[in-house]
Each structure stands twice: as C-alpha cells, then as structure tokens.
Amino acid sequence: QVQLEQSGAEVKKPGASVKVSCKVSGNTLSDAFIHWVRQASGKGLEWMGGFDPEDGLTINTQKFQGRVRMTADTAADTVYMEVRSLRSEDTAVYFCANRNRSWAFDLWGQGTQVTVSS
Amino acid sequence: QPVLTQPPSVSGAPGQRVTISCTGSISNIGIGYDVHWYQHLPGTVPKVIIYSNNKRPSGVPDRFSGSKSGASASLAITGLQAEDEADYYCQSYDGSLNGYVFGTGTTVTVL
Numbered sequence: 001q002v003q004l005e006q007s008g009a010e011v012k013k014p015g016a017s018v019k020v021s022c023k024v025s026g027n028t029l030s031d032a033f034i035h036w037v038r039q040a041s042g043k044g045l046e047w048m049g050g051f052d053p054e055d056g057l058t059i060n061t062q063k064f065q066g067r068v069r070m071t072a073d074t075a076a077d078t079v080y081m082e083v084r085s086l087r088s089e090d091t092a093v094y095f096c097a098n099r100n101r102s103w104a105f106d107l108w109g110q111g112t113q114v115t116v117s118s
Numbered sequence: 119q120p121v122l123t124q125p126p127s128v129s130g131a132p133g134q135r136v137t138i139s140c141t142g143s144i145s146n147i148g149i150g151y152d153v154h155w156y157q158h159l160p161g162t163v164p165k166v167i168i169y170s171n172n173k174r175p176s177g178v179p180d181r182f183s184g185s186k187s188g189a190s191a192s193l194a195i196t197g198l199q200a201e202d203e204a205d206y207y208c209q210s211y212d213g214s215l216n217g218y219v220f221g222t223g224t225t226v227t228v229l
Contacts, residue, residue, distance in 0.1 A: 037220075044220060
C-alpha cells in the first residue's frame with residue numbers, strides 16, 4: 001500500500017528556515033506527483049506548490065514570493081519542502097499529498113506541525 | 119480575495135439533506151477545470167470524497183454527491199449522519215494563477 005511519511009514536528013525562530021521531508025513508500029517517487037498543502041490553526045487549506053507531469057515544479061509564488069523551495073531525491077523516494085525567512089504566520093500543519101490523474105489530491109501524509117515562535 | 123468561495127457553515131438534523139456551494143470564476147471552474155471535494159475531520163488528514171465533479175472514490179457512501187454548473191459546484195449530503203460533522207473543502211485548478219486552489223471551507227454541523 002502506498003504511503004506518504006513525513007518528518008517530525010519543528011519549532012523555529014522568526015527569520016529561520018525549515019525543511020520538511022515526505023517519503024514515498026510502497027511505490028517510487030517517479031510514479032508520484034507530490035504537492036504541499038498547509039493549514040494554519042483555524043484556517044483553511046492552502047496549496048503551496050508541487051510537481052506535475054504536465055509542467056514540472058510549480059510553486060504558489062503569489063503567496064510565498066520565493067520563500068519556498070521544493071526538491072526531490074529520487075534515489076531515496078523523498079521530496080523536500082523548505083520555507084525560508086519564517087514568520088509567525090507560517091505556523092501551520094504542513095501536508096504532502098499525491099496528485100492523481102484527475103488532478104485531485106488522493107493520498108496525504110500525516111502532516112508536520114511547524115511552529116514559528118521567538 | 120478567495121478564489122473559490124464556500125459558505126462558512128451549514129447545519130441539518132440527522133437524516134436531512136444539506137448542500138454546500140463552491141463559487142469560482144472563469145479562470146477556474148468556469149473554464150472547465152474539474153472540482154474535487156474533501157472531508158477533513160479534526161486531527162486527521164483530508165480525504166477526497168468526490169473527484170472530477172461527481173465521481174465517488176471506492177468506499178465513500180453514496181450519500182455524498184457532487185455536481186457542477188457554469189462557474190460553480192455543489193456537494194450534497196443526503197441522509198445526514200452524526201459522523202458527517204467535519205470541514206468540507208472544494209478544490210480546482212486556476213489557469214490565471216497557474217496553480218491549484220482550495221475553497222474557503224465549510225463546517226457541517228449535525229443538530
């Protein structure tokens with residue numbers, strides 16, 4: 001069974017960076033199209049970016065303006081998402097999710113809590 | 119400004135039917151991009167319950183149904199049950215933003 005396994009919770013200070021990982025198990029990364037979605041406490045779901053077969057890597061630049069970087073290690077079947085210049089508003093649960101052929105997110109990681117606090 | 123707009127909350131008694139609207143624009147739903155719906159229970163991960171406007175994944179009860187017309191979509195829950203209390207989100211793709219968009223989310227309360 002295919003699963004997405006995320007790294008553990010992080011606590012960072014404002015201005016720092018955080019890197020969250022998402023490992024694909026039960027399949028290979030080449031057969032997955034991994035995206036990142038976050039949810040701040042009391043807020044809705046927010047798409048951050050991800051890898052598509054049609055366009056490759058796409059990032060929500062309107063929202064994150066170059067602060068987000070996504071990379072992949074195909075040998076380890078792992079995707080990484082890094083947020084730089086963290087602000088308190090970046091405190092959220094970060095999910096990785098697989099986009100299927102219908103362009104829906106059909107499989108989700110367990111979520112990673114990132115807390116930004118001085 | 120939100121790209122996909124949903125009512126903040128809907129409620130109904132057990133057994134009743136409720137609907138959740140998802141209003142988009144010509145750059146997303148209106149131009150033909152599909153709409154997907156997610157159920158999100160607190161402390162869990164979102165689960166797709168409707169994909170491609172009106173299709174149900176295996177295991178999702180047929181009490182859930184979806185439709186799309188013009189630049190809007192709807193999720194209907196018939197025979198409402200206590201276990202349906204959750205947050206629901208629509209999702210589509212926006213050609214102007216070149217990215218995926220989620221609705222503002224709707225909390226369903228079973229009275």
